[in-house]
Amino acid sequence: MFQINGKLTNKISIEDRAIQYGDGVFETIAVKEKLLEFWKEHYQRLNKGCKILKIKCPKELFLRKEINKFIKKTKKKKFVLKIIISRGIGGRGYNPPRNSKPTRILGIYDWPNYPEINFTKGIIMDVCKTRISSQPFLSQIKHLNRLEQIIARSEWQSKTISESIMLDFNDNVIEGTMSNIFGVKKNIFYTPNIKFAGIEGIMRGVILKLLKKNKEKYIIKKITLKEFLKFDEIFVSNSIFGIWPVIKISKKKFLFGKKTKKIISLLSSRMT
Numbered sequence: 001m002f003q004i005n006g007k008l009t010n011k012i013s014i015e016d017r018a019i020q021y022g023d024g025v026f027e028t029i030a031v032k033e034k035l036l037e038f039w040k041e042h043y044q045r046l047n048k049g050c051k052i053l054k055i056k057c058p059k060e061l062f063l064r065k066e067i068n069k070f071i072k073k074t075k076k077k078k079f080v081l082k083i084i085i086s087r088g089i090g091g092r093g094y095n096p097p098r099n100s101k102p103t104r105i106l107g108i109y110d111w112p113n114y115p116e117i118n119f120t121k122g123i124i125m126d127v128c129k130t131r132i133s134s135q136p137f138l139s140q141i142k143h144l145n146r147l148e149q150i151i152a153r154s155e156w157q158s159k160t161i162s163e164s165i166m167l168d169f170n171d172n173v174i175e176g177t178m179s180n181i182f183g184v185k186k187n188i189f190y191t192p193n194i195k196f197a198g199i200e201g202i203m204r205g206v207i208l209k210l211l212k213k214n215k216e217k218y219i220i221k222k223i224t225l226k227e228f229l230k231f232d233e234i235f236v237s238n239s240i241f242g243i244w245p246v247i248k249i250s251k252k253k254f255l256f257g258k259k260t261k262k263i264i265s266l267l268s269s270r271m272t
Contacts, residue, residue, distance in 0.1 A: 003070050003106040016103055017087040022144035023096065024086030024103075025049035030240050031081050034071055038239060039064070041202045046083065049141035055087050056102050063104070070106050080109040080240060084144070114241055115162075122247035122256045123162035123236070125176070127225065128152040132166045132174050132197050140200035153177045162244065163236055165225070168197050173228045179238045180204035183231035184259045189218035190231065203237040210266045216259075233257040242267060 002010040017023035027046050030037040043060050050057035058066075063083075071081065084105035090097040130152040138145075152166055163176045173192050175181055180201040183190045189211055194200060211218045228234075234246035234254050243264050245256040 001074060001108045003066075005104050006066060008073075012103065012105070013089050015089045015091075017090045017096070017100075018084065018103065018105075018144055020090070020092075021094065022146075023053070023090075024055065024084055024144045025053065026082060026084045026142050026144060028142075028240065029081045029083070031071060032078050034068075036067070036081065038202050038206065041205060042083075042239075045141065045200065045202065046085065049143060050085060050102075052137070052141055053087070053143070054096070055085060057085060058102070058104060066104070067106060071108065074108050076108065076110075078111045080111060082107040082109060086144070112240065118162055118241070118244050122245035122254075124160055124248045125234075125236075125246055126156060126161050126164040126250060128155055128164045128166050128177065130155065130166065131169050134168055134196045136196045139194060139197050142199060149177050165228075165249065166198075167225055171224050171226075173223050173225055174198040175201075176236050179236040179244075181234065181236050182207065182263075183223070183228055184233035184257065185231045187217070187259060189216060189259065189263075190223060191218065191220055192223050193220050201237060202239040203242065206270070207237055207243075207263060207267070210263065210270065214266060216262075233260045235260045235263070 004012055012019065025046060027042045029039070029042050047057045067081065086103040087096055088100040088103045090100050130148060132148050152164065156164060163179055165176060165181065166174050168174055173181065174194060175192065175198045180191065180203065191204065192198065208218065229249060229252050232255055234249070235243050236246060237243050245260045246254055247256055248254065
């Protein structure tokens with residue numbers, strides 16, 4: 001089910017710059033019993049992305065009321081809500097029109113059927129051949145240009161591999177194709193610096209706050225793949241599945257250890 005600018009429809013103008021140039025931002029939100037998880041954090045990132053792209057972002061109260069009205073139309077108890085804000089209709093050419101009216105797109109998607117073993121035993125990862133480019137102006141926001149992730153995700157079809165690491169051109173670990181990534185070494189948490197590339201994931205931010213609140217030491221830094229593979233524990237996160245422990249990357253095995261179990265427990269407590 002889709003809604004565009006307040007009307008139930010799945011039709012959009014071919015002139016919309018979301019189609020022409022990927023000119024816009026999006027958010028993907030977990031919805032359970034009509035409650036939007038981490039709404040404040042998602043809206044803040046949406047608003048930040050719009051400001052960077054100089055797109056007029058809908059006011060929070062207006063957008064939330066529109067969403068609440070929209071999701072009441074589904075009988076689903078648990079689903080994924082996608083919000084897209086594009087610059088709207090514009091002519092040919094990269095120069096953005098000055099007085100364009102942004103397009104608001106809302107979509108309801110089925111909840112992903114992730115294997116239970118991903119949560120209870122852990123996942124197997126690989127390393128993508130596709131590199132993620134450095135662009136500090138666009139890093140950290142969820143803009144509509146996702147070609148790097150699409151190409152990276154097409155590298156494997158095996159169901160035994162659940163996620164894969166994306167590196168920059170200096171062999172630094174940045175993130176997964178759909179997740180942020182953490183490592184643990186000698187009881188210290190590590191996560192890559194994403195100032196120049198990658199997405200500032202909502203769940204990543206939640207985890208960092210939990211670590212700080214519980215006085216767990218963590219370090220944000222550049223981490224090469226060689227360094228990363230020396231960690232004791234590794235886990236990945238996003239706002240839909242939460243946390244998946246990693247038990248293997250290529251041929252290297254890892255523990256589903258006490259620190260990963262602790263952060264899963266802390267997150268579970270926060271969500272209830």
